[in-house]
Amino acid sequence: MSWNMEEVAKKVTEQKYELAEKITDIQNNKHPEQQVPISTALLEERVKLIDMYQELLTDPLEVALQKISVWGEQTGEYCSNLGMTIDVALDELPIYREVMAGVITQEAKVQQASFDEYSESLTKLHRIIDQAAQSFSEAFVNHHNRLMETARAALNELSVPVVPLEDEIAVLPIIGTIDTDRAKFLMEESLKQSTKLNVSYFILDLSGVPIIDTMVAQQLFQVIDSLRLLGVEAVITGIRPEIAQTMVSLGIDFNNIKTYATLKQALHAYRKTAL
Incomplete structure (x- = not known):
């Protein structure tokens, strides 16, 4: 068979x-x-x-x-x-x-x-x-x-909410850790929304960021430098004392960037210079 x-x-x-x-x-x-x-x-x-x-x-x-x-x-x-x-x-x-x-x-x-x-x-x-x-x-x-x-x-997209506060002013409250992918999206969204909203004063609020190391600082510097090229003044608020100590120990230099303890202080400084 x-x-x-x-x-x-x-x-x-x-x-x-x-x-x-x-x-x-x-x-x-x-x-x-x-x-x-x-x-x-x-x-x-x-x-x-x-x-x-x-x-x-x-x-x-x-x-x-x-x-x-x-x-x-x-x-x-x-x-x-x-x-x-x-x-x-x-x-x-x-x-x-x-x-x-x-x-x-x-x-x-x-x-x-x-x-x-x-x-x-x-x-x-x-x-x-x-x-x-x-x-x-x-x-x-x-x-x-x-x-x-x-x-x-x-x-x-949900974690990068650019919020307009008043004419020409917007704030980006960042919550959570910043990795390479998120930093790239953060930059893209900051530039896009700044242009869309005709922003001249952009506040990066770091109150919700648990760690700022050398990599994170470098990413933030790039965002701020990119905004400057568009004619947007970018400042940082909300750095907690313990994070500031860590940044100093790591040698991270924020001397060329305006920083404020609170969002209220940043708004007050802008309004004072706008007078």
Whole structure:
């Protein structure tokens, strides 16, 4: 009897619901918090994937790898949207290997396949599943990174609120730590809003900044220098005593920048010079 992969594919299709439910039960028991709430949606995806193997097992290898790559790209993004973590998602792959290899082994016995035929079929199965893992992982991580970048941009926008106080005066109350990404956004937003609001006096309030080190100071200097190029006078308020001591010990020099203890003092100084 010659080795007939059509029969193997047929057996897989006949058992698709049973196999999908088996995988769903295993995953629900292993990862109940993530899997149980979305088990219905995942069961449907598992049925589709197992049903897809009817084609993959009989297609030429390159065609099968191309099809499973498309599946991985689509499903990786889909699972990321469902809120799964990648470790839990990839934890299914050994189950598919075991289940699908079991079907192939059983049918190989029935058909009395040669060792070479049997070995070739298992190798093809492993290549397909490896490709599924790679394309799925890439799509999952890329989509996750895009979501993180969108969230980070939204957070930066919320954390850089330029507030107009009166004609030609605006304040930027900075809260939290300043990293490189946030500093870049801070500069862009300060310049953009200063131009939009026709600001001539810009107050950087650091009351909510817990640490000012050399890197943070350098970022602030760049913001102030950029504002000066636009003809905007920039001053700093709200440096707490303990932070001032740290800055002195680090040798950070603010001599060329006007600083005030409070926002009220900065406004008073501006109004005094404007008279």
